[in-house]
Amino acid sequence: MISFVGAGPGNVDLITIKGRRLLEEADVVIYAGSLVSKEHLEFCKKDCEIHNSASMTLEEVIDVMSEGENKGLKIVRLHTGDPTIYGAIREQMDILDSKGITYEVVPGVSSFTAACSAIKKEFTLPSVSQTVILTRIEGRTPVPKGEDLEELAKHKASMAIFLSVQDIDRVVEKLAKGYGTYETPVAVVYKATWEDEEILLGTLGDIAEKIKDKGINKMAQILVGNFIGGDYERSKLYDPGFSHKFRLSSEEMK
Template sequence: MISFVGAGPGDVDLITVKGRRLLEGADIVIYAGSLVSKAHLDYCKDKCKFYNSAYMTLEEVIEKMVEGEEKGLKVVRLHTGDPTIYGAIKEQMDFLDKKDIQYEVIPGVSSFTAACSAIKSEFTLPSLSQTVILTRIEGRTSVPESEDLEKLASYGASMAIFLSVQQIENVVEKLKRGYKRGDVPIAVVYKATWEDEKILIGTLNDIVDKVKKEGINKTAQILVGDFIDSSYERSKLYDPKFTHEYREAKN
């Protein structure tokens, strides 16, 4: 069995209990060394073999998986955050399907939720936004034209933008055109939950200067929307005048 495991955003304690148990029992761990904290490997047994996928091709990763499976070993493919978001796991699973090798996917805490927690906010606020858009700007990996950042911003929803801080000027330019205003709140969270985490809060009008001043050009989440700093309506869930399945309204 091959186990794709989400390691979480940085803090090793944010891996799931199931993910930690799989690591502890693994014979082989193939980890995303450019993003996953190596402290996770301290929980593995002494004879566990480690492979850093940052230096490997897809074919080399699959080769190690197949070798482990043929020897009856437990293999963990350790991804950063949640493996189902920008994890490039589909192409790995397709290879395993062709070879009739069984696998499982263990979810993890994503950097977008970790970043929102870091700024002590909530994406979905009544009267402001009930939608969260996860996206990225085009780079070496293309983005469908229908998902251009400017078009997505025009919805006015809360947004979490991955893998894009290196193009912060371009990001902000597109967001301004989409939101049609420059005072939209924005947060850039560098290495959320890591010891060297940095949080920058501003608006579309001033965030570029703040990011450049700090020299942040990778490993950061960009959160955008009025949920960061605006008034909102109280939730109906705990409103004393609201009746639901578990509680009657109070006059």
Template sequence: MVSFVGAGPGDVDLITIKGRKKIEAAEVVIYAGSLVAKEHMNFCKAGAEIYNSATMTLEEVIFVMKKANEENKNVVRLHTGDPSIYGAIKEQMDKLTELKIEFEVIPGVSSFTASAAAIKREFTLPGISQTVIITRMEGRTPVPAKESLELLAAHKASMSIFLSAQSIEAVVEKLKEGYEREDVPIAVVYKATWEDEKIVVGTLLDIVSKVKEAEIKNFAQILVGDFIDTNYERSKLYDPTFAHGFREASK
């Protein structure tokens, strides 16, 4: 059995209980060493084989999984955050399916939700935004033209932008075009939940200089939208005049 496990955003205690138990029971662990905290390896059993996938190709990762499966060993493939977001797990799962190797996926806390927690904000404020757009700037990995940052920003929804802090100037210009204003609140969170976490908050007008001053170039989430700093409507969920299946409205 191969278990794809989301390690969470950084803090080793933000992995799920189920994910931690899988690590403790695994005979083979393949972890994304460039992003996953090495402290997770402290929970491996004695004698477990540990591989850092930062230096491996897809074929090498699959070879290790195939060999372990032939030896009836449990494998944990440890990804950062939640493996379903920019985790490149589909190609791994397809290879395992071809090889008839059983696998499962255990979700994790994503860096985009960890970043919202770091700045103590809620993406989905009543009357402001009920939509969260998760995206990235084009780089060596292209982005479809219909998903360009300026087109997505035109929806005026809450946004979480991955893998783009190194291009903060270009990001901001595209966001200005989409949002059609410069006073949109924006936060850049470097390594959310890690010990060296940094938080920079501003607007599209001043965030570039603030990010450069903080020397943030990578490993950061860019959160954008009025949810960061605005007035909002009260939630109906806890409004005494609003009835639902668990509570009658007050008179």
């Protein structure tokens, strides 16, 4: 059996219980060595066969999976964060489907939620934003038409931008045009939940300089939007004047 497992954003305790169990039972582990903490491998069996996919091609990864499956081994494909977000797992699953090999996908904590937790904020605030946009700037991998950062920022939604800190000047210019101001709050979280996590807070007007001063050019989430600072309305869920199926309003209780 092949299991695609989300290792979480960095801290080894943020893998799911199921993911940890699968890792402990695995005969073969293929892990994304450039991003996944090697501490996860300490939970593997002593005789577990371990492959670092950072230096492997798609075909080589599939060959290891196919060989292990033919031997009846338990295989874990360990991805960073949640494997369904920028995990490049679809192309792996499609080949496995074509070979008639079964697999499962085990979700994990994504770096975008880990980053928001690190700054102790909430993406979805009443009267501010009820939408979160996950995206990246175009680079060697293009983005589809209509998904340019400037166009997405026009929605004024909360945004989590992956894989883009190395191009922060262009990110800022596009976002400022979309949001219509350089005053929009920004948080950049480097290596969220790792021991060397670092948080930079600012606005579109000054965040680029702060990032360059710190020399951050990879492994960082860029969070953008008014959810980071400013006023918001109280949630209806716990408002005494608002009733729902589990609670009467203060007026109804009189």
